[in-house]
Amino acid sequence: MLIASASVRTLLCSATVGTLVFSAAAGAQRTRTAPPATGIAAPARAAQAGATSLEALSTAKFARLVGALSESGGYFDTDNLISNEASYLHVTGALERVGVRGGAYIGVGPDQSFSYIASTRSELAFLVDIRRDNLLQHLLFKALFAASRTRADYLALLLGVPVTTDARALADRSIAELVSLLDTLPPTLASRVKAREAVRVRVTTFGISLSPAELATIERFHGEFMSAGLSLRFASAGRAPRPYYPTLRELILETDRQGRQASYLASEADFQYVKELQRRNLIVPVVGDLGGTAALRRIGEALRDRGLSVSVLYASNAEDYVMRDGKFAQYVANVNALPRNARSVIVRSWFGGPGTHPHSVPGYFSTQLVQTIDDFSAATSPGAMYSYRQLVSTAHIEP
Secondary structure, eight states: OOOOHHHHHHHHHOGGGOOOOOOGGGGGGOOOSSOOSSOOSSOOSSOOSSOOOOOOOOHHHHHHHHHHHOOOOOOOSSOOOSOOOTTTTTTHHHHHHHTOOSSEEEEOSSTHHHHHHHHHTOSEEEEEESOHHHHHHHHHHHHHHHHOSSHHHHHHHHHTOOOOSOGGGGTTSOHHHHHHHHHTOOOOHHHHHHHHHHHHHHHTTSSOOOOHHHHHHHHHHHHHHHHHGGGOBOOOSSSOOOTTSOBHHHHHHOBOTTSOBOSTTSSHHHHHHHHHHHHTTOEEEEEOOTTSSSHHHHHHHHHHHTTOOEEEEEEETHHHHHHHTTOHHHHHHHHHTSOEEEEEEEEEEEOSOTTSSTTOOTTOSOEEEEEEHHHHHHHOOTTOOOOHHHHHTSOOOOO
16 A cells, blocks of 8 residues: 655654754755756766765665555566666766766666666665566565675675685675686585575565565576576567677676776675665665656655755666656656756666667667756656657767
8 A cells, every 4th residue: 555645754754763864965965946947068077075874774664665655566578687788887977977976866677776876876776667576676686785795795696606715805806807706606506595595584674575476586586597697688578589688797797988897796895885775775676657656756755855866867768668658748747856956867778779879889789878857857848749769869968
């Protein structure tokens, strides 16, 4: 059952249940009440000074917040275990150049969001997906973070392989070295049992009620990672496999436009940043439709009450599906209602193939795009008809 908006605010604001405390630097992210007509003309290079600080959410408050924000689950034709966007890191340079830093993150999909969170040092994240199964997968990831000290631990448990070296001794290894090591370690019965048990003992400790069928789904998802290993590839029930979909190995080793490996697993510092947010229950999975009437609105209300703005809305290509479902006008209204500042951006994906967009990178089928929410607001009108090609052809930040 959905909880009234006032209750959502209470979960984030009540001093008796663990107030979210903001430092004085929060003033750098004060939100505007009315958006300007145009976006950033010359994006600032320096990130905003200082950083805000949020207290941890208790387990009970985390679970109530998940329930309060979530809608009824919907359908999509894939488990979406990993991203199919090989280009997902191509926006990190633009985000850095614009000065996207801190604030709140809202994103769809599995673990590619962790890389954006780490890159922008988001302070609070909401991972929104129309499928409840996505929430279950994020509980799997949360359990793995809780069971791991380092990236090596995390990857070993995710893939069900034995790491014979002390994982702490591997903390300074490059991600390429870690992947090479993992490639030499086939899973064993003992290592798979250990990995499953690590998840099993933790996944029910997050305060979210899980049915036997949902626990089985989490175990099935984990089993997919352990069976396919680093060769796991995006697949769907309704579409034929695409040769350009990256493997898990390729996603982990992927680089940004400057050639830097930039996933959340590329450095121990980035991994530990995401792990700490998970420990403090500040990465919140939400079942919601971007074109619905509840989830995004309630996230926005909760953030507005604390004076915190959205830094990144990662939509992947979900806007295309929102358009097909006739919900784009509601989506536009939802985005416009989010608290934001001049540096708040939408990150989206275009699957047109190489050379089909000015920002495409040779050799990549997908293209990542960054647009300020102000520019999105100026380019769209509630009730107007748009195609996704029209949307990706509007003003975007140069990569």
